[in-house]
Amino acid sequence: MALSATLHHFAVQLADVDRGVYEDLELRVARHPSETPEYMLTRILAYCLQYEEGIVFSDGGISATDEPAVQVRDLTGRTTAWIEVGAPDADRIHRGSKLAGRAAVYTHRDPVKVLAQYAGKKIHHAAAIPLYSFDRAFIDAAAALIDRRNTAALSITEGVLYLDLNGTSLRTDIIEQPLG
Structure with a gap:
C-alpha cells in the first residue's frame, strides 16, 4: 500500500519590507512521503519570498x-x-x-555544490537567474519545529529573513548568487 501525503497548515503573517509586500497567508501544504521537512520548508520560504498575485504550489508537489x-x-x-x-x-x-x-532557484543544500552542477550546462539566461540559499543551521532548526498546524511570522528586511515559527524565533541571511 502506498503512503499518502501529509497535509500541513501554515498561518503566515508575511512582511517583506524589501519588496513592500504585507499579507496574511493560509497555506495548506501537502508533504509527499519522500519529501524531507527541509525541502518542504524551503518550498514554503520560496512561496513567501516570491509572493505575488497568481502564485501557486505545483499540483504534483515533489513528484x-x-x-x-x-x-x-x-x-x-x-x-x-x-x-x-x-x-x-x-x-x-x-x-x-x-x-x-x-x-529562480531556492535551495536548502550547499549552494557551492548546487552551482557546481550547472557549470558548463546550457541554461537560458543563467546570469539572470538567482540562486537563493539560507544558513544550514537555520534550515535544520526551523524544519525541526514544523507541526501539522503551524503559525509563522515571516519578515524580510535588507536581505535578512526573520522567522517566528510556532513561538521560536530564528534569523538567517538570504544569500543570492546568479546561476551563471
Missing part, C-alpha cells in the same frame, strides 16, 4: 516532473515565473526560464 515547485500564473493561466526548489537539473531550469521568462 511533478513537468512543473516547478512553485510558479506564478497570470489571469490567462500562462506561467510568468518558474521557481524551483532544492537542486533541480539544468534542463528543468533552462526549460522554465524559456517558458516563463523569469526563474
Whole structure:
C-alpha cells in the first residue's frame, strides 16, 4: 500500500519590507512521503519570498516532473515565473526560464555544490537567474519545529529573513548568487 501525503497548515503573517509586500497567508501544504521537512520548508520560504498575485504550489508537489515547485500564473493561466526548489537539473531550469521568462532557484543544500552542477550546462539566461540559499543551521532548526498546524511570522528586511515559527524565533541571511 502506498503512503499518502501529509497535509500541513501554515498561518503566515508575511512582511517583506524589501519588496513592500504585507499579507496574511493560509497555506495548506501537502508533504509527499519522500519529501524531507527541509525541502518542504524551503518550498514554503520560496512561496513567501516570491509572493505575488497568481502564485501557486505545483499540483504534483515533489513528484511533478513537468512543473516547478512553485510558479506564478497570470489571469490567462500562462506561467510568468518558474521557481524551483532544492537542486533541480539544468534542463528543468533552462526549460522554465524559456517558458516563463523569469526563474529562480531556492535551495536548502550547499549552494557551492548546487552551482557546481550547472557549470558548463546550457541554461537560458543563467546570469539572470538567482540562486537563493539560507544558513544550514537555520534550515535544520526551523524544519525541526514544523507541526501539522503551524503559525509563522515571516519578515524580510535588507536581505535578512526573520522567522517566528510556532513561538521560536530564528534569523538567517538570504544569500543570492546568479546561476551563471
